[in-house]
Amino acid sequence: MIENVDLTLVDWSRAQFALTAIYHWLFVPLTLGLSFILAIMESIYVKTGREEWKRITRFWMTLFGINFAIGVATGIILEFEFGTNWSNYSWFVGDIFGAPLAIEGILAFFLESTFIAVMFFGWNKVSRKFHLLSTWLVAIGSNLSALWILVANAWMQNPVGMKFNPETARNEMVSFWEVLFNPVAVEKFLHTISSGFLLASMFVMGISAWYILRKRELFLAKRSILVTAVFGLLSSLMVAYTGDASARTLARVQPVKFASMEALTDGRGNAGLVAFGVLKESEKKIGDRALNDFAFKIEIPGLLSVLTGGDREIYVPGIVDHVTGNAEKGILSASEKIDRGKIARNLLIQFQQAKADNDKKKTDSLKNIFAGSQFQDNYFRYFGYASVNKPEDVIPNIHISFYSFHLMVMLGFLFIIIFGMALYLLFKGNIERNRWFLWTALLAIPLTYLASELGWILAEVGRQPWIIQDLMSVSGAVSQIVSGSVITTFILFAVLFTLLLIADASILVKQIKTGPKH
């Protein structure tokens, strides 16, 4: 029974999932982005017929292969964890996740066993055009493969297109298209793949910069910088655009996360956007939860209202509005949502009882209430709140949400400057004399990984206490297993992942030092 839910178990299960997901995400964005960079470079080779471009493509393809092989299947561990550590959750969402994950599995298998093989083994064995087609299909396929995972994740942020079946305790998909075109899914997909393009561009640019610093492979390095400066600049602008669109959707579907990432305690019109800020604990509290204030901030007046609603006067609700409610703005309090969640839960209890009593008339009547849109939209959508003890428990960790968001955005702007600067220096023709820039490009590689991981930290920590927004809390999703076994596997993963990462890094570094074949 979850009345006795062990917080240690929940925390370790979360830590284990976070560790696996963070590790998995070290490989994915490079695959997403580098696959397109390879396709672009190979297209130039096929178009121009210049062997240098083939050499450039094959060199970066080697690094792509190492990253792909070490990273492949690390995501499957997440699925192991679903079945063992998050069995309640897996059952609850089963029918929604089934379709997208099955498509992802088929796509990934088809792609990995066919076109990647042609990409690596097919040089000089298949025609140039077929090889190029295979490279493009790997790029498109791996990005489409990511789409289905992101659709599943987006459903957890904004559950749509389903109906809960009280007979089976599962959510059933009623509209595949609504799940696929969930606004969170569309924006998350575009934001995620463009951030992968950005990361891969910086990866190629940074390594190319290292070659120039070492006065090696100058042709390869300069051409690679040219391709990635253009691709990276376009991608980083797309990251900014889709990030802005995501934030606006977030304000609507996950307003507490939105208020937390802006550390907006009290709602207001003409709300300013904090460009930089340092948080401190506020004297203000909700229940026993202390809120946050700024020790220091640089704010652009009115911009948050403009970005959220297109007008300076637009009221942006704060954390307090969402917890205590704001009748004037039509915002329900968390207490009201808890009451509605409890009504939904009581109906489920009555339904279970009627089933146990074999009272068919009552069972049918309750089932009809359950299926009705009035009940679904006004009560069941708050089902998860029934397991929330105190209204203030719906506030996520404000420090992590705020800092991860702001650091990610600051890094995003830094990357735009770096790509823009690369283009400027290339056209001026003096990139190799600007060693400061070459060092900056090289040192920016880990920063792109940091920014990418911060995006996920914001998405997942900011959603707390929910595993599925408003429908299921993390503590209700966790399996009742011995926390010792979770700790054991956490340590096993930490050791395994560290070893794999060392292997990956050492093979990559060795290949980079060796350079392309002449």
Next chain:
Amino acid sequence: MKNGSSILTRLFRFYYDGFRNMSGWGRNVWIILIIKLFIMFAILKLFFFPDLLQKRFDNDKQRSEYVMDQLINSR
């Protein structure tokens, strides 16, 4: 490749030659990949990550009743 060979033979030869002519980094990566997959499926999945509901219950009815109980009683 012989012209008259079947598509399956040609496919086999394609992969066979690809693996046989693999460079040093390719071999290292494949060794790591195989070890990783062995650890994942033969150790982690088998001994540490059973599908809990599949293991504990015989049919979907029992599974749904269990999860329903968890949903109703979660705090």
